[in-house]
Amino acid sequence: MGLLAPCLLSKVLDLPPENLIKSISAVPVSKKRHVADFQLSIASVTEDGSSNCLAQDLQLQAQKIAERLRCDAVVSEISAGQGTVNFTINRELLAKTVLQQVLKDGSEYGVKSELFSTVPRQKAVIEFSSPNIAKKFHIGHLRSTIVGNFIANLKVALGHEVTRINYLGDWGMQFGLLGVGFQQFGDTEKLKSSPLQHLFEVYVQINKAAEDENTKKLAKDFFRKLEEHDEQTLSLWKQFRDFSIEEYIRIYKRLGVHFDEYSGESLYQEKSQEVLKMLENKGLLQKTTKGTGIVDLSEKKDLSSFSTVMRSDGTSLYITRDLAAAIDRMNKHSWDTMIYVTDKSQSNHFQHLFQILKLMGYDWAERCQHVSFGLVQGMKTRRGEVIFLEDVLNEVRSRMLQNMASAKTTKEIENPMETAEKVGLAALIIQDFRGLLSSDYQFSWDRALQSRGDTGVFLQYTHARLHSLEQMHGNEQLTDVNVACLQEPDAISVLQHLLRYDEVLYRSSQDLQPKHIVSYLLTLSHLAAMAHKTLPVKGSAPELAQVQHGVVTGLEAARGILEEQSVRALPTQWCNHLGEHAPAG
Structure with missing residues (x-):
């Protein structure tokens, strides 16, 4: 963006330069x-904007503005488009400026753009993943985990202070049932060796017996003892929790995900009672004839919309504990924004949560946000319908190993299992992130693991291949780039695309959708694949290697936001397993 200084246009348009930054793309x-290379949107700089301006009016204004502007040492061509004024930059200046910027900024490329100059650095709390203790990591938590991780990575990359919270489902009546189940069917040794699997088996067994009234009574008694902090009952619950977290951490490590805090509903059992007292003191808590506590959320106060916050016996519910958690986090972290990442079925819950906080007088409730996502459909392993995340990770590693082994060319790599897992994980993430998060999507193993087309495998291949070329032909920094040899159309296309990254990053930062960055990366990979054919590095001027090195840096700047697991850890030799020919663009 710095190539086309807004001040050059501000005089003609009689607008301050800062007003033009977001109008030029x-x-x-x-x-x-x-x-x-660049275009100025006429609709965005006119007072009545695109809603009232006819297309021919915008076209006419574009022509008038284009006629008033003059080419100079920076801009070599100016023309009017469909409601835009288009600018072509001096080709040598374009090449030199873009390459120098990419190589200078490295992993921070795009972040230092003037687009972010007015965006304040904030403290963000992000709650994501949040599985239920004593249950195996369900496949439904995969999306929450990778989407939440993406948002956290994006915020960190943009200079925000981020706290990642895993809010575990570690309280509630299901623990009464599980406790009774473990007393009847549990095995301490199995609990230590495979906690989530064993607790899942116990939970299935006790659920079959749960129709019996005596079992229900035992479960209620167990949970009552838990709430009363009975030492023996609490000790067993703590074992369930500790063993489960240990196994979750192992799975998160495979995903390349970490958390700053492991929180949970259990922490807010007592504080939720304080919330109920606050609601009562503020006149917000009402009692039904059955004794349950509700909060009226309707505008007319006619109970057409309400939220239940207390059971008839006075104990708290999930939303009450969420209210206590939100207040506690504000006291602890003084956050500027708090983001909850869950599936869209919980939209109503979070709408109620934010409304109640606001009624309680917490204006910061407006800075709470629910990022929802749709369901993944059709995810099956070779053994059938998949339930658990670990089965998916094992399956993707197995399938990727098979693909690598069946490739025409083979080359030994030190750790094929690790490589297969990393490439397979990228395939899962890219397929998930290609569309709008709120949409459901049909999962396909074959589509996800293809080495050609818009897939994570192709993205990893491009990165590994470029690194391989760097290793063979050197990647030392050139102090003075001779840009005269970088005028081929394919080189210009790569440079033009690199120009767009700050806008893509800005767009993702506004709507928290990863699809913008994924689309950008896949296009960059296709452009690099085409350039491989017409701009061979071997035997060419070293400046061509600089274009390639710039693409690598641009890839890494964006890739690191999608997942923490560094693509640099991938052996460059693995790309030989995809066959003798590079995937085409």
């Missing part, structure tokens, strides 16, 4: 035709 690269 890099033009998307087109395979079919030459495109300009």
Whole structure:
């Protein structure tokens, strides 16, 4: 963006330069035709905007503005488009500026753009993943985990202070049932060796017996003892929790995910009673004829919309503990924004949560946000319908190993299992992130693990291949780039696309959707694949290697946001397993 200084236009348009920053954008690269480098949107700089302006009016304004502007040492061509003024930058200046910027900023490329100059650095609390203790890590938690991790990575990359919280489902009546089940069917040794699997088996067995009234009474008694902090009951619950967290941490390590805090509903059992007292003192808590506590959320106060916050016996519910957790987190972290990442079925719950907080007088409730996502459908292993996340991770590793082994060319790599897992995980993440998060999508192993097309495997391949070229031909920094040899259309297309990254990053930062960055990366990989054919590094001027090195840096800057697991850890030799020919763009 710095190539086209807004101050050059501000005089003609009679607008302050800062008002033009978001009106100027890099033009998307087109395979079919030459495109300009930047465009100014006329609708965004006119008072009545695009809603009232007819297309021909915008076109006429674009032509008038284009006629008033003059080319100079920076801008070599100016033209009017469909409601835009288009600018083509001096080709040598474009190449030199973009390469120098990418190589200078490295992993912070795009972040230092003037687009972010007015965005304040904030403290963000992000709650994600949040499985239920004593149950195996359900596949439904995969999306929450990787989406929450993406948002956290994005915030960190943009300079925000982020606290990642895993809010565990570690309280509630199900623990009464599980406690009774473990007393009847449990095995201490199995609990130590495979806690989640064993507790899941126990839970299945006791659920079959739960229709018996005596079993229900025993479960209620167990949970009552838990709430009363009975020493023996609490000790057993603590074992369930500690063993479960240990196993979760092992699975998170495979995913390349970490948390700053492991919190849980159990921490807010007592504080939720304080919340109920606050609601009562503020006149917000009402009692039904059955004795349950509710909060009226309707505008007319006619109970057409309400939220239940207390059982008839006075104990708290999930939403009451969520209220206590939100207040506690504000006291502890003084956050600027708090984001909850769960599936869209919980949208109503979070709407009620934020409404109640606001009624309680907490204005910061407006800075709470629920990022919802749709369901993954059709995810099956070879053994059938998949339930547990670990089965998915094992399956993707197994399938990727098989794909690597069946490739035409083979080359020994030190740890094929680790490589297969990393590439397979990238495949899962890219397939998940390609669309709108709120949409359900149909999962396909074959589509996800393809080495050609818009897949995570292709993305990993591109990165590994570029690193391999760097190792073979050197990647030392050039102090003075001779840009005269970087004028081929394919080189220009790569440079033009690199220009767009700050806008892509800004867009993702606004709507927290990973699809913008994924689309950018896949296009960059396709452009790199085309450039491989027309711009061979071997035997060429060292400046061509600089373009390649710039692409690697650009890939890494964006890739690191999608997942923490560094692609640099991948052996470059693994790309030989995909066959003799590079995936085409």
